[in-house]
Amino acid sequence: MSDCTACQRDGVNRREFLSASSALAITALLAACGDGDNGNSTGPITVNTTVVLANYSALGTVGGIAVISGAGTPLAVVRSTTSQYRAFSLICPHAGTTVAVNGDGFRCPNHGATFTASGAWTGGERTKGLTEFTVAVNSTAGTLTITS
Numbered sequence: 308m309s310d311c312t313a314c315q316r317d318g319v320n321r322r323e324f325l326s327a328s329s330a331l332a333i334t335a336l337l338a339a340c341g342d343g344d345n346g347n348s349t350g351p352i353t354v355n356t357t358v359v360l361a362n363y364s365a366l367g368t369v370g371g372i373a374v375i376s377g378a379g380t381p382l383a384v385v386r387s388t389t390s391q392y393r394a395f396s397l398i399c400p401h402a403g404t405t406v407a408v409n410g411d412g413f414r415c416p417n418h419g420a421t422f423t424a425s426g427a428w429t430g431g432e433r434t435k436g437l438t439e440f441t442v443a444v445n446s447t448a449g450t451l452t453i454t455s
């Protein structure tokens with residue numbers, strides 16, 4: 308017989324309580340870690356912003372990566388060639404933490420997922436690649452329009 312007054316009152320024995328508690332803990336853990344498959348737990352990400360290239364010196368060279376501020380969602384632009392740019396969401400596809408620039412790619416500080424400058428997952432916590440946005444270059448104005 309349990310010593311717990313609440314358990315005696317509610318008719319729950321220790322084994323039933325522990326079993327139910329374990330099931331709840333496992334369910335909560337799986338929910339916190341995404342869908343249990345590839346870890347993708349983020350929803351659609353929308354963006355519509357214009358970036359002035361002159362404001363981001365890192366984009367002056369091929370391979371440069373700049374974190375864009377004021378876009379309403381964390382994103383980065385990578386200069387992939389002399390005339391082309393790619394933009395990626397910095398929302399980690401695993402569990403939504405903001406990913407940081409790390410060398411010539413990206414790394415999530417939460418569970419360590421790493422990504423190339425092309426957004427492809429390369430290691431750490433298994434997940435999808437970073438969400439890529441559409442980039443329209445206006446070379447006359449020196450701007451990029453980034454949309455989802």
Ligand code: FES
Nearest residue numbers: 399401402415418
């Ligand atoms: S949130 Fe888990 S690796 Fe980014």
